[in-house]
Amino acid sequence: MLTDEMKEAIEKNLVFVATASSDGTPNVVPIGFTRPIDNKRILIVDVFMKKTLNNLEENPRVSLIVQNAKEHPYQFKGTAKVFKSGKFFEEAVEWAQNVMSEVEPKSAILVTIEEIYSVKPGPDAGKRIK
Template identity: 90%
Template sequence: MLTDEMKEAIEKNLVFVATASSDGTPNVVPIGFARPIDDKRILIVDVFMKKTLSNLEENPKMSIIVQNAKEHPYQFKGVAEIFKSGEFFKEAVEWAQNVMSEVEPKSAILMTVKEIYSVKPGPDAGKRIK
C-alpha cells in the first residue's frame, strides 16, 4: 500500500497527525518522530502527546499528512494501536533516544493505513489513491 516515495516522505518530513475525540472535537499536531515500518504501518513516537493520545484512546481513527504536501501530496487515514511496553514501544524509545538522548517517550502509536488520498491541488485533490 505505501510506496517507497510515500515511505521516504513520511520518514524525512515533519508530519501532521489529526485525531478526534469521541464527541468529534478535532486535534492536529506536528510530529517529528514518524516512520513506516512496513507497507501498511507507520510508527509514531509519543513524546509530548496529551490530547492526541486521549483522542486515540477514545477513538482510534487518525489521519496523517506530510509537511511538504506540494512534493508529497498524500493523506494517510488509518487506525491506531497504543503500546506502552513491548516490541513497538522499545523500538520507539531506542529510535527517539538515538536522535535526542534527553527525550522520554511515553508510548508508541502504530497506525495501520487503510486509505490514501491525494492532497495535490487541482482536479485530483481529494481523490482516493489506494
C-alpha cells in the same frame, strides 16, 4: 500500500497527525518522530502527546499528512493502536533516544493505513489513491 516515495516522505518530513475525541472535537499536532515500518504501518513516537493520546484512547481513527504536501501530496487514513510496553514501544524509545538522548517517550503509536488520498491541488484533489 505505501510506495517507496511515500515512505521516504513520511520519514524525512514533519508529519501532522489529526485525531478526534469521541464527541468529534478535532486535534492536529506536528510529529517529528514518525516512520513507516512496512508497506501498511507507520510508527509514531509519543513524547509530548496529551490531547492526541486521549483522543486515540477514545477514538482510534487517525489521519496524517506530510508537511511538504507540494512535493508529497498524500493524506493517509487509518487506525491507531497505542503501546506503552513491548516490541513497538522499545523500538520507539531506542529510535527516539538515538536521535535525541534527552527525550523520554511515553508510548508508541502504530497506525495501520487503510486509505490514501491525494491532496495535490487540481482536479485530483481529494481523490482516493489506494
